[in-house]
Every structure is written in C-alpha cells, then in structure tokens.
Amino acid sequence: MKVLALTGSPRIGGNTEILVDEMLRGAESKGHAVERLRLYDYEILPCVDCRRCKRSESGYTCALKDGMGEIYLKMENSDFIIFGTPVYWYGPTAKMKLLIDRLRPFIASGKMKGKKGAVAAPSEEGAGCCGPLMEMFRMSFDYLGMELIGSVLAEAYERGEIEESPEALKRAYELGRSL
Numbered sequence: 001m002k003v004l005a006l007t008g009s010p011r012i013g014g015n016t017e018i019l020v021d022e023m024l025r026g027a028e029s030k031g032h033a034v035e036r037l038r039l040y041d042y043e044i045l046p047c048v049d050c051r052r053c054k055r056s057e058s059g060y061t062c063a064l065k066d067g068m069g070e071i072y073l074k075m076e077n078s079d080f081i082i083f084g085t086p087v088y089w090y091g092p093t094a095k096m097k098l099l100i101d102r103l104r105p106f107i108a109s110g111k112m113k114g115k116k117g118a119v120a121a122p123s124e125e126g127a128g129c130c131g132p133l134m135e136m137f138r139m140s141f142d143y144l145g146m147e148l149i150g151s152v153l154a155e156a157y158e159r160g161e162i163e164e165s166p167e168a169l170k171r172a173y174e175l176g177r178s179l
C-alpha cells in the first residue's frame, strides 16, 4: 500500500512533521511505501471557482497550473493519505486550506473514493480545541467518499515540543502501524 502524507506547517522539523513522521515510521514497519510532502514547498493557488473541473471535456481536471499538478497525481496514486496540520485559529493552516479547496476536481472525477486517510494535528490547547478542525475534515472526507480511520490530536506549542510527549508519539506510531 502507498501512504502519502501532506504536511501544512511552515515550521520545518515542527510538531506536525514529527507526529506525521511517527505515523509514517509505523506504516513503514508494516512494509508500506511512504512519502511526505511539505505543502510549503509547493505553489498552491487559491481555487477561483471557475468550475472547469466539473466539466467532462476538461477530464475533470483543474484549470490552474501550479504545484497541485504534482500533488494531484501523488494523491491519485496513493491508497492512504495523511493530512498533517497545526491548529491555526481552530482550523487548519491557510496552506492546508488552499490544498483542501483545490480538491474539487476529485468530487467530479470520484478519484478519492474508497481511499482511506487520517489527520495529525498538534496545537497549544490540545485535543479539546480540535472540534471545528475535525468536523471540517470529517465532512470533507465524507464528501470525497474517503474513509477517515483516525486522528492524532496532541498538545504542543514550541517547535519540537511534541518530542516531550512520548504518549502522543506512540499514538501516532500505532495509528501508522494500523493502516
């Protein structure tokens, strides 16, 4: 199985990346092929609601030409997709939201249907503040026809602080192993 992780934190080596890497380590231990993409390494333009992706003559593809071209392909070729984002104002980061808005072609093409996924989200306040974020992911997974199999919501604020939470790292590793 192919596991793709998309991380939406601007902090290299931050809590999101550490959590996601633990999930990937767990998945690798079960023999899955894993890849992590840092969304901040890609230009992702905002969806402009042109609706080209809803038309069959476009092949249900996006009209915008940017880094999403590569990300779309990688998503299509994955069985399992991890969305990693720090909580920013009780939602995902703007970069992660840009990606989510651009998933509209997959509604018409149905190419995400049947895929599984998970969420990793560190935040200063911890799981108690993640209701709106998780509701957004749950409903978006549903709309895409994907199955949300789990999440790791963990408390951490400073860069790398998550390393001091072996319990959170273990949850991430075990979720990765359970894929």
Ligand SMILES: Cc1cc2nc3c(=O)[nH]c(=O)nc-3n(C[C@H](O)[C@H](O)[C@H](O)COP(=O)(O)O)c2cc1C
Binding pocket: 009, 010, 011, 013, 014, 015, 016, 017, 085, 086, 087, 088, 089, 090, 091, 122, 123, 124, 125, 126, 129, 156, 157, 158, 159, 160
């Ligand atoms: C703009 C901004 C908004 C934030 N909003 C929240 C928030 O609403 N709730 C919270 O608990 N933490 C919030 N945080 C803290 C981050 O979620 C936290 O520091 C997280 O561990 C960062 O993860 P990273 O190291 O992967 O970037 C915010 C941080 C920033 C920079």
